[in-house]
Amino acid sequence: MSIRVLLVDDQEMVRAALRAVIDRREDLCVVGDAADGGQAVDAAFRLRPDVVVMDVRMPGMTGVEATRRILTEWPYDDPPPRVLVLTTFDLDEYVHSALRAGACGFLLKNSPTDQLAHAIRVVAGGEAMLAPSVTHRLIDAFAALPIGLVAGTPTPASGRHGLIGSLTERELEVLILVARGLSNLQIADALGLTQANVKSRVNRILTRLGLDNRVQAALLAHEAGLLPPLPHEET
Missing domain, CATH: 1.10.10.10 (Winged helix-like DNA-binding domain superfamily/Winged helix DNA-binding domain)
Structure with a gap:
């Protein structure tokens, strides 16, 4: 059974490129896409994907707020989708916020295509995707945060x-x-x-x-x- 993926990014070309990469894999299937956080919430509730590949910096509702709403307002008895955040090094504050909102994976936008497919499979399987290059930045920044925010x-x-x-x-x-x-x-x-x-x-x-x-x-x-x-x- 294929892993059902929802793509969220405000750039149509990015969504098209991601769809092409994902749909080439036999075990992955893109079931829909969204151009902003509000559309992402609506699409997630309607399509019930296994994984949401979420951009964070978008006009209107950000990916962080969309992640929070999808995970806290999920209207079904079955578990909500896992959220894999797309990020860049210069947007660390969004990564931190997405972590607190419940995202379980972080991937750089310039990552190899095979790594994207692997990350989707990992988070769909219930694990966290911890790219070392992102993790060390999280560690540096979280060291300065109150303990309650670091460990929940x-x-x-x-x-x-x-x-x-x-x-x-x-x-x-x-x-x-x-x-x-x-x-x-x-x-x-x-x-x-x-x-x-x-x-x-x-x-x-x-x-x-x-x-x-x-x-x-x-x-x-x-x-x-x-x-x-x-x-x-x-x-």
């Missing part, structure tokens, strides 16, 4: 860092690989585990650390110094 929980940073000590050695390995942006399949291959086992361990890690998603887990791992800072892009 009132637990003090020192308390959350202390909870890391409750993880098993294997869970710690999984957390570090999550922070490096690996998918469950990639983690399974790296550690010699099954994908189902990795998914179970990730869920247990999130529960123990009081976090909502893999993005927050990656940020916490970097804050706690579990792996070296990601190198910055050269300018």
Whole structure:
């Protein structure tokens, strides 16, 4: 069964290019598109896609507000679509806002076409898409934000860092690989585990650390110094 995709971008040429890239894949199918946030909300409610590929900077309602409305006002009993945000380095503030609104993936607009297809599959499968080049910028910016905004929980940073000590050695390995942006399949291959086992361990890690998603887990791992800072892009 194909993954149903809704495309949202204010540029018609971009939407056409994305549609061409996605529809070439047998397991992906574009079911509609929208030119702004308001249209995106209406289309999502009407078409019920699996994934929304969402631009953030659009006239009228932004992609951030559209993401928030789709996820919080979803009118059906089944889960809402997963939102994959298209971003550029100079729009970090939109990425941060989209994360807080519930987006589960971030992809640069100049990413290779195969990476777009991979990102759609990853988020459709219930995982977060953590491109390392975006993650290190998120870490830098979130370090300056109040803790409640970073982790979505009132637990003090020192308390959350202390909870890391409750993880098993294997869970710690999984957390570090999550922070490096690996998918469950990639983690399974790296550690010699099954994908189902990795998914179970990730869920247990999130529960123990009081976090909502893999993005927050990656940020916490970097804050706690579990792996070296990601190198910055050269300018």
